[in-house]
Amino acid sequence: MMNKLISSVSPHFHTPRSTQMIMLDVIIALAPAEIAAAVIFGWRALLIVAVCAGTCVLSEFLFEKLCKRENTISDLSAVVTGMLLAFNLPVTIPIWQAALGSVIAIIVVKQLFGGIGQNFANPAITARIIMLVAFSGDMTTWIAPGGFFTDVNASTSATPLKAMTDGTDLPSYLDLFLGRHGGSLGETCALALILGGVYLLVRRVISWHTPVAFIGTVALMSLVCGKDVLGQVLSGGLLLAAFFMATDYATTPNTNLGKIIFGVGCGLITILIRFWGNYPEGVSYSILIMNILTPYISKLTRSKPLVGGVEE
Amino acid sequence: MKLHGIHVPHKKNTAQLPPVRLEPPKTVAIPMSMHIGRPAKPVVKRGDEVKVGTLIAEADGYISAPIHSSVSGKVQKIDEITIMNGSKVPCILIDSDGLQTPDDSITPPEVHDLESFIDAVKNSGSVGLGGAGFPTFVKFVTKDLSVFKYVIINAAECEPYITSDTRTMLDRTDSILRGIEAMKKYLGVKNFIIGIENNKPEAIAKMQELTSKTDGVTVKVLPAMYPQGGEKVLIYNCTGKIVPKGGLPLDVGAIVINVTTLAFIAEYLQTGMPLVEKCVTVDGSAVKEPKNVIAPIGTMIGDLLEAAGGCKEEPAKVLYGGPMMGIAVPSLDSPILKNTNAVIAMDSREAKPPKTTPCINCGSCINHCPLKLDPREIAIAYKTNDAESLEKLCVDLCMECGCCSYICPAHRPLVQTNKLAKFVLRQYQNSKKEGK
Numbered sequence: 001m002m003n004k005l006i007s008s009v010s011p012h013f014h015t016p017r018s019t020q021m022i023m024l025d026v027i028i029a030l031a032p033a034e035i036a037a038a039v040i041f042g043w044r045a046l047l048i049v050a051v052c053a054g055t056c057v058l059s060e061f062l063f064e065k066l067c068k069r070e071n072t073i074s075d076l077s078a079v080v081t082g083m084l085l086a087f088n089l090p091v092t093i094p095i096w097q098a099a100l101g102s103v104i105a106i107i108v109v110k111q112l113f114g115g116i117g118q119n120f121a122n123p124a125i126t127a128r129i130i131m132l133v134a135f136s137g138d139m140t141t142w143i144a145p146g147g148f149f150t151d152v153n154a155s156t157s158a159t160p161l162k163a164m165t166d167g168t169d170l171p172s173y174l175d176l177f178l179g180r181h182g183g184s185l186g187e188t189c190a191l192a193l194i195l196g197g198v199y200l201l202v203r204r205v206i207s208w209h210t211p212v213a214f215i216g217t218v219a220l221m222s223l224v225c226g227k228d229v230l231g232q233v234l235s236g237g238l239l240l241a242a243f244f245m246a247t248d249y250a251t252t253p254n255t256n257l258g259k260i261i262f263g264v265g266c267g268l269i270t271i272l273i274r275f276w277g278n279y280p281e282g283v284s285y286s287i288l289i290m291n292i293l294t295p296y297i298s299k300l301t302r303s304k305p306l307v308g309g310v311e312e
Numbered sequence: 313m314k315l316h317g318i319h320v321p322h323k324k325n326t327a328q329l330p331p332v333r334l335e336p337p338k339t340v341a342i343p344m345s346m347h348i349g350r351p352a353k354p355v356v357k358r359g360d361e362v363k364v365g366t367l368i369a370e371a372d373g374y375i376s377a378p379i380h381s382s383v384s385g386k387v388q389k390i391d392e393i394t395i396m397n398g399s400k401v402p403c404i405l406i407d408s409d410g411l412q413t414p415d416d417s418i419t420p421p422e423v424h425d426l427e428s429f430i431d432a433v434k435n436s437g438s439v440g441l442g443g444a445g446f447p448t449f450v451k452f453v454t455k456d457l458s459v460f461k462y463v464i465i466n467a468a469e470c471e472p473y474i475t476s477d478t479r480t481m482l483d484r485t486d487s488i489l490r491g492i493e494a495m496k497k498y499l500g501v502k503n504f505i506i507g508i509e510n511n512k513p514e515a516i517a518k519m520q521e522l523t524s525k526t527d528g529v530t531v532k533v534l535p536a537m538y539p540q541g542g543e544k545v546l547i548y549n550c551t552g553k554i555v556p557k558g559g560l561p562l563d564v565g566a567i568v569i570n571v572t573t574l575a576f577i578a579e580y581l582q583t584g585m586p587l588v589e590k591c592v593t594v595d596g597s598a599v600k601e602p603k604n605v606i607a608p609i610g611t612m613i614g615d616l617l618e619a620a621g622g623c624k625e626e627p628a629k630v631l632y633g634g635p636m637m638g639i640a641v642p643s644l645d646s647p648i649l650k651n652t653n654a655v656i657a658m659d660s661r662e663a664k665p666p667k668t669t670p671c672i673n674c675g676s677c678i679n680h681c682p683l684k685l686d687p688r689e690i691a692i693a694y695k696t697n698d699a700e701s702l703e704k705l706c707v708d709l710c711m712e713c714g715c716c717s718y719i720c721p722a723h724r725p726l727v728q729t730n731k732l733a734k735f736v737l738r739q740y741q742n743s744k745k746e747g748k
Contacts, residue, residue, distance in 0.1 A: 006629040006663050007642060009728045011714030012656075013320060013472065013635040014666045017721045022674070075669060117672040117722075254675025254688075305706035306315075306544075306683045308556035308564075 019116075023076035025205045029196035030083050030244065036179055036189035041091040041143070042150030045185045048089060048098050053082030055102035063111045077116050081105050084124035087186025087240055088284070089131070092141050092152045101131045121291045122251045125241075125284050132284075142182035157182040160235040161280040164228070176234040187237040197243035206247040209259035210266075214242040217267025225275060237283040238270065251291045258294075258301035265290045265297075315545055315682045317537040318715045320472050320636060322511055323595070327475040330483060331591045331604035334619050336383045336408045340610030342368065343393050345401040346649040347439040348446045349375030354402055360387045363415040365585050368404055371434070377447045377650075378437050381415075382588040382608035383408035393647075396632075396639050403647075406610070420584045426457070429498035436580040437587040437650070442466055442477070442541065442570035443633055445651035448577065451567050457500045461565030463492075464550050465506040465574055467515065468534060468541030471634025473595045474654040477571050479604050480591070481508075481515035484575040489522050491578035492529060499567075504529040505550045506571070511536040538636060539713040543568050545682050557709050572653070587650055594620040596656035598627040607648060613655050614644035629663035631656040636714045666723040677716035677726055683709050687716040687726040694733040699740030707733045 037045035056078040064071050085105055089098060105127035113119040132139045143150065144157035159182045163170050171181040179189025187193075200206045215233060222232040233239075242263070246252060252262050266286040273282020290297075344351040352369035362368060362381040369379040385408040393403035421432040430449050438448040454460070465488075469477040481488065492504055506519050510533050523529045532550050534540050544555050546568065553564035561568050576587060590609055594616055595602035601621030613630060617623055631638035632652050648655065677687040686705055693701035707730055716726040 005627065005641065005643060006665075007640045008629070008665060009725065009731070010638055010640075010712070011636045011718050011727065012629065012631060012638060012640070012658065012663070013718060014723055015719055015721065018666070018723070019669050019672055019721050022672075022721055072670070077672075115670065117670045249672045249674045254673055254678055256679075302689070303678050303681075303684045303686055305557075305685050305709050306554055307706060307709065308554035308559065 019075045019077070022205055023080050025200065025203045026080050026244070027076065027083065029199045029205075030080075030087070030186070032192035032195045033087065033186045033189055033240070034083070036192040037087070037091070037185040039148060040145040040179050040188060041185050042146060042148050042152070044150070044152055045091050047095075048091065048093060048185060049083055049086040051095055051098050052086035052089075052102045053079045055099045056082035056085070056106045059103045059106040060111065063107050064115075067111075069115065072116055075116060078106055081110070081123045083186075084244060085127050088124060088128040088184045088237065090139065090141055090143075091150070091185045092143055093135075093138055097131065097135050097138060101127045104130055117250045119250055120294070122245055122248050122287055125245055125287050125291075129284055129288060144182060145180050145188075159183045159280065160231065161274065164231065164235070165280045170228075170231060173230055173234070176231065184237060187240045190234045190239055193239040193243060197239070200243060200247070206243070207256065207259065209256050210246045210252065210263040211242040213260045213263025214246050214266045214270075215239070217264045218270055221267065221271040225271070227275070232274070236274075236281045241266070241283040241287055246287055246290070251294060253294055253298045253301060255298070255301045255303055258297045261297050261301065262290050262294065265293065315548060316680050316684070316715070317539060317545070317682050318680050318719055319536075320538045320718065322536065323472045324475050324478070324511065325473070325595055325602045326593050326604050327478050327512065327514075329603050331476075331479055331606045332619070334605050334607040334611065334616070336410055336412055336608055337611050337615045339388065339405055339407050340383050340608055341391070341393065341403050341405050341612070341647040342379060342382065342610040343395060343401055343403045343647065343649065344369055344379065345395050345399075346379070346445060346609070346651060347377045348444065349373070349377070351401045352376060352379045354390055354404055356387050356404065358387055358389050361385075362387060362406060363413050364588055365415040365418045368406075371447075375447055375450060377439050378435065378586075379404075380437055380586040380588050381406055382610050384411050384413040385409040414585065418584045420582060421580070423494075423498070423581060426452075426498050429494070432581060433577055435586070436577065438573060438577055438580070439587075439650050440570055441573040441576065441590070441651055441653065443637065443651050443653060445649070448569070448573055451562075451569070452499060454562075459562060459565060460499050460501045460567055462503045462505055462551060462567070463495055463499075463501045464546060464561075464566050464568045465492075465504060465571050466541055466543075466546055466568055467506055467508045467519070467571040468546055469512070470509055470536070470538045470540040470542075471636050471638075471654070473656055474593045474634050476591045476593045476604055476653045478512050478515050480572040480575050481512075481518050484579075485518050485522055487575035487578040488519075488571060489525060490582070491574035492526060494578060494581060495574075496528070501567070502528045505532050506530070507532045507534055507540070507546050507550050509534050509536040509540050539682060539711070539715065542682065542711055542713050544711065557706060590648060590650065590652060592616060592648055592652055593654040594657075595654065596627070596631075596658050597662040598623045598625055598657040598659040600624055609650055610647045612644065613641060613646050613648065616648065616655050617644065617657055623657055625659055627657035627663075628660040629658045631658070636718070637712065668724055669722040671722050671724055674721060676719045676721065680715045680719045682713065682715065683711065685710055685730075687730060690733050691724070691726060691729045694729050694736060697736065699736055702733050702737045703740070707737055710734065
């Protein structure tokens with residue numbers, strides 16, 4: 001029996017939770033919005049999600065193979081990136097553009113910086129912004145919701161934020177809440193996104209700090225600026241971003257105070273762009289800018305070791 | 313402010329089982345280092361007759377502890393043994409005659425003042441029985457008794473599986489009371505706090521009963537949150553005071569003593585029998601009949617496992633102590649020490665190490681560290697050999713409780729990195745001192 005015992009450093013118990021399980025939880029949390037997208041914008045929404053997720057996983061696999069790095073596709077983070085990117089695209093996006101965006105997200109934004117946990121910018125958000133610049137026509141063509149068999153060649157429709165900017169008619173709050181209006185395929189149904197967000201909170205995948213700070217700032221600033229508070233909160237990509245993208249671990253601060261600062265910053269930039277910018281929507285840019293500031297926020301809000309000497 | 317911690321599985325399977333006494337094994341192996349400090353110096357030689365309680369090694373220097381024979385019989389030889397920190401120390405092997413005859417010289421010590429109390433505690437061979445193994449008497453040495461404001465009796469027992477302290481509280485309640493009385497009398501302390509995790513209702517009831525018999529003792533029921541029994545955590549949760557970095561509990565007026573250590577001291581004052589046996593929780597997924605076993609110090613782990621009905625399958629990993637801070641032993645031919653409170657034998661499923669994956673910056677390690685350290689930043693500073701940053705990050709504050717490693721979803725060896733980083737920092741600080 002000598003020397004057959006395992007010798008390892010303590011602790012000898014570990015949480016059963018793994019990166020893979022966390023990512024699976026995010027995928028589960030995104031499911032309601034995916035179903036809603038199919039119901040609102042038709043089966044093509046499912047196709048786009050499948051293309052993006054598939055391309056992301058394949059890009060990660062091939063890139064790691066090429067670089068002789070350890071294969072990490074089983075952590076499911078590439079699936080999450082693909083789903084999030086798809087959710088940020090119009091349902092009418094050409095397949096090849098969706099695939100190209102996925103390659104950019106995984107290879108340029110994630111893998112070139114060292115892979116999971118090392119990238120400084122959110123891959124889905126950054127890829128979306130690149131696509132918005134590269135394919136601005138296709139990326140801003142919105143069709144009206146037409147149910148599962150929506151005709152993607154149908155006439156275009158404006159997004160609620162565009163309508164607000166232009167001063168045209170807004171959908172009702174109920175339509176905003178249920179997602180029956182133009183927009184990116186995964187961002188419209190507030191109900192589904194809130195369900196997913198609550199699931200993430202309950203499963204402790206995310207903490208409340210970022211979403212509350214982000215959404216709260218947008219609501220407060222809308223109120224201060226005399227805009228339609230509920231309309232601002234329910235429109236555009238705010239809920240999707242606040243629950244799923246501003247809470248990305250790698251690209252956001254990891255202390256609670258840092259998360260609040262991050263959320264408030266995102267909210268302020270969103271408001272600046274929405275109310276005074278040229279674009280109707282500013283959520284993506286706000287997250288990208290705050291991603292860049294994250295190392296500084298992290299440094300400023302680092303947890304202070306309990307060195308004593310002060311009575312609390 | 314609430315300190316962070318983690319919820320670990322309790323697995324207190326043996327809490328209801330009164331300990332059973334082990335038949336003396338044929339041979340015991342007693343290492344000279346079962347405490348923090350210098351190893352003891354053997355005072356017996358091969359062939360000497362010894363009895364239970366015979367002094368076989370004396371303390372070497374101030375921070376050290378004497379060692380006594382745990383069986384009656386004959387010294388087989390003085391061998392060498394590799395202890396957990398990798399150094400080799402002498403180890404006295406004693407063949408037992410199976411009779412367990414106590415030494416004739418065993419009589420209750422004469423204690424009448426602080427000095428004789430400290431001498432008695434010193435001669436008893438007492439060390440911190442909760443696991444740390446710090447010589448007990450050192451905690452009581454002072455020029456000015458007024459510095460002792462509280463005695464915190466550590467009965468948290470926050471490690472999974474271990475119930476030997478729980479059994480002390482249930483079975484040796486009177487000894488605890490006598491220990492408190494002795495500390496009141498000789499150390500002049502008026503304020504005693506017994507800290508217990510709330511997953512031990514019977515022990516809490518016993519201790520609350522005890523408080524009605526004497527003044528100045530409070531039972532502090534603490535949430536079952538690991539590492540509740542960590543010294544700094546316990547002091548904070550019992551008194552609200554933070555022990556300064558690099559300092560001792562005494563800096564905030566506290567003496568922390570493990571509940572079993574306290575009971576032992578009281579029993580020594582009454583009988584004069586030094587520390588020669590230990591109640592050890594024998595449990596783990598590989599163990600057939602988990603139980604608490606009272607065994608002579610120096611009993612082999614293999615003999616202890618036999619006493620617990622043997623193993624269901626060949627154990628894959630065996631620990632001194634609990635799963636959070638316990639040390640994996642190299643073989644079953646390792647003796648139990650003064651500060652061994654549990655032997656955990658894990659089957660291959662329980663012992664299987666999780667797969668390490670890249671850090672995803674989730675912040676779990678930071679948000680669960682009781683001392684608010686940043687293990688992620690420490691790991692980065694260690695990797696780049698950046699001792700200056702390690703100093704700023706206070707890695708030397710780390711008590712190696714294991715919360716960060718436990719909670720990490722990427723299963724990164726964060727405590728191990730902290731341990732290595734502490735070494736880097738120590739070297740850096742030493743070289744800085746020399747430079748001056």
